[in-house]
Amino acid sequence: MLEIELLHQEIRLCRACTEAGFSVEPPPLVSGHAPATFMLIGQAPSRSDQLNQHMYTGPAAQKLFVWLRSAGFTDDDFGGIFYLTALTKCFPGRLPGKSTDRAPSSREMALCSHWLTSQLAIVRPKAVLLFGKMAVDRFLGPGSMTDRIGQTFHQGGIEYIPLPHSSGASTWLNYPENRARLALALEIVRQVRLRVLAEAVSPTAPASG
Numbered sequence: 001m002l003e004i005e006l007l008h009q010e011i012r013l014c015r016a017c018t019e020a021g022f023s024v025e026p027p028p029l030v031s032g033h034a035p036a037t038f039m040l041i042g043q044a045p046s047r048s049d050q051l052n053q054h055m056y057t058g059p060a061a062q063k064l065f066v067w068l069r070s071a072g073f074t075d076d077d078f079g080g081i082f083y084l085t086a087l088t089k090c091f092p093g094r095l096p097g098k099s100t101d102r103a104p105s106s107r108e109m110a111l112c113s114h115w116l117t118s119q120l121a122i123v124r125p126k127a128v129l130l131f132g133k134m135a136v137d138r139f140l141g142p143g144s145m146t147d148r149i150g151q152t153f154h155q156g157g158i159e160y161i162p163l164p165h166s167s168g169a170s171t172w173l174n175y176p177e178n179r180a181r182l183a184l185a186l187e188i189v190r191q192v193r194l195r196v197l198a199e200a201v202s203p204t205a206p207a208s209g
């Protein structure tokens with residue numbers, strides 16, 4: 001069995017958050033193959049993901065894929081060169097008395113962190129898209145989305161590209177200047193896609209902006 005399949009098998013059996021008393025709704029969700037050129041890391045599976053038993057199936061994900069298609073990605077890319085995951089792998093449940101999803105706590109993210117570390121080590125992405133503030137802060141440290149959207153960050157040989165969350169619950173994109181930042185971020189994504197795919201075809205080609 002492939003290393004990534006073994007890892008997925010282990011992740012699916014994890015109940016660490018349930019055992020710690022958190023109201024997550026397992027099973028953990030994993031999607032993708034390794035190696036993969038791109039990795040998408042969001043916050044946590046949605047209700048829709050849990051129902052479909054597949055990552056990135058809800059309305060916010062569909063909006064994200066519209067953004068990424070505008071940056072040159074195709075539907076084949078999402079099933080092929082993209083590895084899809086999140087900071088935590090189990091649907092966190094709804095906020096009490098509300099129809100919005102509960103964000104995973106810092107303790108749940110800590111419990112799940114080693115799975116993400118293992119995924120990164122096996123998938124070995126060239127570029128990682130960080131989807132939403134929780135994912136951005138996890139990799140870049142606490143900070144302002146306004147200062148980060150429209151930039152790339154290099155750590156350990158991986159290029160990290162922050163993106164805002166596309167959920168209607170976020171008001172960040174209501175501001176025209178932030179929509180301009182998103183457009184800049186997607187232009188960066190488009191350039192990184194072209195460059196990384198060119199390097200994959202010709203590994204010795206010099207990198208260009």
Ligand code: SF4
Binds near residue numbers: 016017018113115
């Ligand atoms: S969220 Fe992560 S650590 Fe928590 S039970 Fe699911 S897989 Fe395990």
